[in-house]
Amino acid sequence: MPADGVIVGAASATDDSLLTGESRSAWKAPGDPVIGGAINKHSPLVIRVEAVGEQSVLGNILRLISRAQSEKPRIAYAADRAARIFVAFVLALSGVAAAVWYTSDPSHALWVAIAILVVGSLRALARHTCCTHGRERDGLQTSRPDYACGRDRDACESDAHRFR
Numbered sequence: 138m139p140a141d142g143v144i145v146g147a148a149s150a151t152d153d154s155l156l157t158g159e160s161r162s163a164w165k166a167p168g169d170p171v172i173g174g175a176i177n178k179h180s181p182l183v184i185r186v187e188a189v190g191e192q193s194v195l196g197n198i199l200r201l202i203s204r205a206q207s208e209k210p211r212i213a214y215a216a217d218r219a220a221r222i223f224v225a226f227v228l229a230l231s232g233v234a235a236a237v238w239y240t241s242d243p244s245h246a247l248w249v250a251i252a253i254l255v256v257g258s259l260r261a262l263a264r265h266t267c268c269t270h271g272r273e274r275d276g277l278q279t280s281r282p283d284y285a286c287g288r289d290r291d292a293c294e295s296d297a298h299r300f301r
Contacts, residue, residue, distance in 0.1 A: 138184065140173045141193045146183030152176040156194060227257030 138151070150162040153175045162178050165171060171184055173193045190196055235250035 138171045138173050138175045138177065138182075140184075140186045141188035141195075142171055142173075142184040142186040144169050144171060144182055145185050147180055149180045149182050150178040152178055156198070223257070227254065231257070 144165055144167050146167060148164065148166040150164050151171060152162050153159055153172055155174050155176070156172050165182070171182070172195070173189070174195050188194070188196075191200065231250045231253040234253055235246045238246035238249045
């Protein structure tokens with residue numbers, strides 16, 4: 138279908154799986170709505186176009202996806218603040234440890250500082266990874282990243298989600 142509309146003449150089966158995920162074709166008759174991007178499976182249809190471009194269902198889906206990709210969830214801002222404090226702490230701890238080791242065994246001072254930085258960097262990376270990235274892999278797309286996890290990280294580990 139070239140655009141969203143209503144069938145005004147003829148009847149046919151349409152494959153709406155591109156937009157709905159439904160694997161079976163749906164039979165459409167005069168008066169039934171059609172979605173732009175659906176595939177007509179049988180006979181030619183006459184439709185009255187009601188929405189094109191950004192006003193169409195596909196246009197709305199693209200707008201929601203664009204908004205979801207451009208927004209940063211609140212949990213990511215909190216993680217950024219915590220990461221700044223954590224990085225400063227790890228750098229200070231690494232410097233202090235290197236200084237202490239330098240006074241007792243200078244040959245190990247650099248290795249101790251590097252070890253603290255590596256362990257601290259891995260920990261910061263693990264804490265900073267937001268839960269919404271893994272949910273996209275599982276097929277969960279939200280228009281607001283905050284709603285995927287809320288304030289509870291355990292929600293990210295769950296296999297079931299409730300939407301209002």
